Amino acid sequence: MDNAEQLLRQFKEGDEHAFEEFVKGLWKPIFQLAYRFTGSSHEAEDLCQETFMKVYQNAKTFRGESKAFTWVYRIASNVCLNWKRKKIPEPAPPDIMPHERHDFLMKLELQEVFNKLSAPERMLVLLSKFYGFSYQEIGDILSISPEKVKSRLHEAKVKLTKELPEFFKKGGGVNGLQESTV
Amino acid sequence: MDCKRAQFNLTAYDDKELAGSEALEIKNHLEQCQSCTALRLSLSETWKALDLLPVEEPDAYAAIRFLNRRKPAKVFPVFRWAMAATFMVMLTIGSLMTEKSGMMNPSSNQPEQAALTSSLFPDLESSGGGNDKVLFEAIFDEADSTGNK
Numbered sequence: 001m002d003n004a005e006q007l008l009r010q011f012k013e014g015d016e017h018a019f020e021e022f023v024k025g026l027w028k029p030i031f032q033l034a035y036r037f038t039g040s041s042h043e044a045e046d047l048c049q050e051t052f053m054k055v056y057q058n059a060k061t062f063r064g065e066s067k068a069f070t071w072v073y074r075i076a077s078n079v080c081l082n083w084k085r086k087k088i089p090e091p092a093p094p095d096i097m098p099h100e101r102h103d104f105l106m107k108l109e110l111q112e113v114f115n116k117l118s119a120p121e122r123m124l125v126l127l128s129k130f131y132g133f134s135y136q137e138i139g140d141i142l143s144i145s146p147e148k149v150k151s152r153l154h155e156a157k158v159k160l161t162k163e164l165p166e167f168f169k170k171g172g173g174v175n176g177l178q179e180s181t182v
Numbered sequence: 183m184d185c186k187r188a189q190f191n192l193t194a195y196d197d198k199e200l201a202g203s204e205a206l207e208i209k210n211h212l213e214q215c216q217s218c219t220a221l222r223l224s225l226s227e228t229w230k231a232l233d234l235l236p237v238e239e240p241d242a243y244a245a246i247r248f249l250n251r252r253k254p255a256k257v258f259p260v261f262r263w264a265m266a267a268t269f270m271v272m273l274t275i276g277s278l279m280t281e282k283s284g285m286m287n288p289s290s291n292q293p294e295q296a297a298l299t300s301s302l303f304p305d306l307e308s309s310g311g312g313n314d315k316v317l318f319e320a321i322f323d324e325a326d327s328t329g330n331k
Binding site for chain 1: 190191192193194197199224225227228229231232234235236237238239240241244245248249252
């Protein structure tokens with residue numbers, strides 16, 4: 001969203017319409033971040049609303065020290081991580097048709113493996129994998145250094161590789177992994 | 183470069199987050215190390231597998247609903263005036279009807295009450311009409327005479 005900065009600036013100057021455009025432009029990526037994090041569309045919508053409510057309430061005090069885009073993701077990440085701390089039970093898997101079963105079970109298994117990561121690791125992976133943020137930007141969003149992003153992301157990737165069933169991959173090169181990364 | 187250090191940097195290497203010289207070192211190491219190359223492949227397959235993580239499209243109207251809920255309910259000025267005028271008209275009609283039926287002024291129906299009383303107790307007419315004391319005595323007298331019979 002290239003014009004996020006501009007829309008946020010206009011909103012700070014009192015243009016409510018700019019906020020509406022801002023929300024419409026970012027709703028989908030924030031919803032999908034929350035969905036992948038929670039695994040529930042209902043929870044994702046709630047978290048999405050909470051994120052934009054916080055954006056609305058705090059936009060006037062946003063000083064522009066970071067990009068508007070990363071600022072919104074920081075709020076969304078915090079909202080998601082706080083949700084996780086509240087220890088809400090996992091949603092029940094939806095009903096599926098027999099012809100969808102194989103695909104569904106694969107996805108479910110992948111989701112289970114993904115859920116074995118800690119909440120911050122999951123957020124780290126999502127921000128890197130699906131939103132293409134640089135290590136510097138992820139560091140800004142999660143308030144950690146880019147070096148920390150680098151090591152944590154690698155650890156998360158190795159964990160996933162070890163846990164992931166073989167049918168997801170062909171190489172199996174994780175067996176050659178040197179113990180304890182630097 | 184040893185394998186341990188190379189492996190630690192593999193993710194950053196694939197993410198193009200390493201400085202030029204460091205990236206070159208990794209590249210050279212991978213060209214001669216099969217196990218690190220295999221690990222790199224495995225990591226990238228894992229990364230690719232994440233594309234299968236379930237995801238949904240948001241409800242098309244969710245953002246609109248959120249934006250509408252955030253706004254205070256707008257009542258158009260014309261509508262507001264119409265509501266106030268309707269209320270005033272209803273209030274006026276109500277007070278007029280109440281006045282007409284006499285509820286606002288109980289003394290206005292005294293003649294009707296007097297007519298009703300005289301029809302029930304014709305004897306009271308001669309003994310002074312609306313005097314409460316006489317009325318009660320007449321009622322008790324009537325009761326006594328009925329009982330004595």
